[in-house]
Amino acid sequence: MGEGLLIITIRDVRAICTAPAGTNLVVVKVETDEPELYGLGCATFTYRHLAVSCVVEEYLKPLLVGRGVADIEDLWHLMNCNAYWRNGPIGNNAISGVDMALWDIKGKLAKMPVYSLLGGKARQAVMAYVHVYGETLPEIVDNILQGLAEGIRCFRIHWGNTSKLYESAGKLAGVYFDPDFYMRQTLELFSYVRDKVGYEVKLCHDVHERLAPIEAIRFAKELEPFRLFFLEDALSPEQSEWYGVMRQQTTTPIAIGELFNNPKEWTQLITSRSIDFIRAHPSQLGGVTPTRKLAILAEQFGVRTAWHGPEDISPVGHAANIHLDLASHNFGIQEWRGIDAAVAEVFPGSPTLRDGCLQLNEQPGWGVDIDERHAKKFPCTHSTTLWTQKRILDGTLIYP
The missing domain is CATH 3.20.20.120 (Enolase-like C-terminal domain)
Incomplete structure (x- = not known):
């Protein structure tokens, strides 16, 4: 299995945005050159979903396509340091989507749950x-x-x-x-x-x-x-x-x-x-x-x-x-x-x-799949976040 895993490469990386219950969700799908073999990962930053989607498709995809899926540790550090500035919620969520998808792929290849x-x-x-x-x-x-x-x-x-x-x-x-x-x-x-x-x-x-x-x-x-x-x-x-x-x-x-x-x-x-x-x-x-x-x-x-x-x-x-x-x-x-x-x-x-x-x-x-056709029926919203605008009684803004 090890040798086979090494030669399987990333063919495509996509961010799927959907809101079936009204809450914006972002899931990354990493497709491989092996037919029907793909992984899913959560990249949900519900209040900045467009920014995360952009990072995934405009920056991480070109970095990753053609690379092998085996060495998750190396790929994680590659994504983390690639933008130089790092450790922020938008970049981290984008990286998470790919990282979790790679673990999903590894589990499918091993025929084991990720745990x-x-x-x-x-x-x-x-x-x-x-x-x-x-x-x-x-x-x-x-x-x-x-x-x-x-x-x-x-x-x-x-x-x-x-x-x-x-x-x-x-x-x-x-x-x-x-x-x-x-x-x-x-x-x-x-x-x-x-x-x-x-x-x-x-x-x-x-x-x-x-x-x-x-x-x-x-x-x-x-x-x-x-x-x-x-x-x-x-x-x-x-x-x-x-x-x-x-x-x-x-x-x-x-x-x-x-x-x-x-x-x-x-x-x-x-x-x-x-x-x-x-x-x-x-x-x-x-x-x-x-x-x-x-x-x-x-x-x-x-x-x-x-x-x-x-x-x-x-x-x-x-x-x-x-x-x-x-x-x-x-x-x-x-x-x-x-x-x-x-x-x-x-x-x-x-x-x-x-x-x-x-x-x-x-x-x-992970044991979880996505119905992309159904997901498209529930587009994400782009409204301003209101609940984070908390103030004490004199009008001073406080952090939620």
Whole structure:
């Protein structure tokens, strides 16, 4: 098999953009000179899909066509250094699409799921957490109870994030946010939910980086009685040095990483044991090749993985997450927002959730395909992103 793999070359590289459920998805298809042999990779940067598509087709394709598919490590570094400036989200997502597609091809040639190529299974099941919202506290509890009945054991819970007592100071566009009200409301949420469902249920929460450092530390301490599975993104990456201070001040488990792009952003946090979970977005890092290395680094320092798994990841990306989860000894949990039926129709073989755990179809490679004709029926949109325009009540923009 090794000699055959060496002579198989890349014939074409294409970015496929589609939005079956209204969320822009980007998938890269790497075709080879072997008939019917191709791979798929997730390159979704939903708010800059055109930029990623351009990098894939105008820059990476000319670089890669005619090269062999075997040496993924070398090709990854070739793509990473080719533009000289590197480690940004647009370039990394483009590289990810190719990287994951090459792993898909390698798995198909080996007639094995990708996790087998990564060392095989470290576990038999991948536990997921789901998001629970509600306009009222009883509604949130009802949604948790429904999830428990379906076998889900971990929930990320939220209840509003703005104050009804104040109007914004200006008329600038954006989502207005009152940090003090948000913290009080969230503490009330956890108190109510713990009283109703007890402490056997795992609960987590995402701050989404909207607090000042001293506010985040106080908030994490106030949440201690409710024994969170983790508190996510209490601070923005720009303020990551504060996590060392937070580690010394609270026992609430800390998770961060979905905005990370390069090793300089996570190495110190991991080696200083300032965090408990690394929640990186694999395509944002450049694919499976760098994400696997991140998982191995984290394992040496007792940090568990909890890869980012929102709705703006293609089923190919979700599958890659699960393959990494199965093969990583330090797996913690996997975020799961579900896959819309319209998306699953475009991507046959999409992962599923059963009894609180994520399921693959055990086919070679990622096990996920794409119906390109069907994908064309759902063109991407080009609207301005609004939810990231968050402001506190005096009109100051804050980073989400």
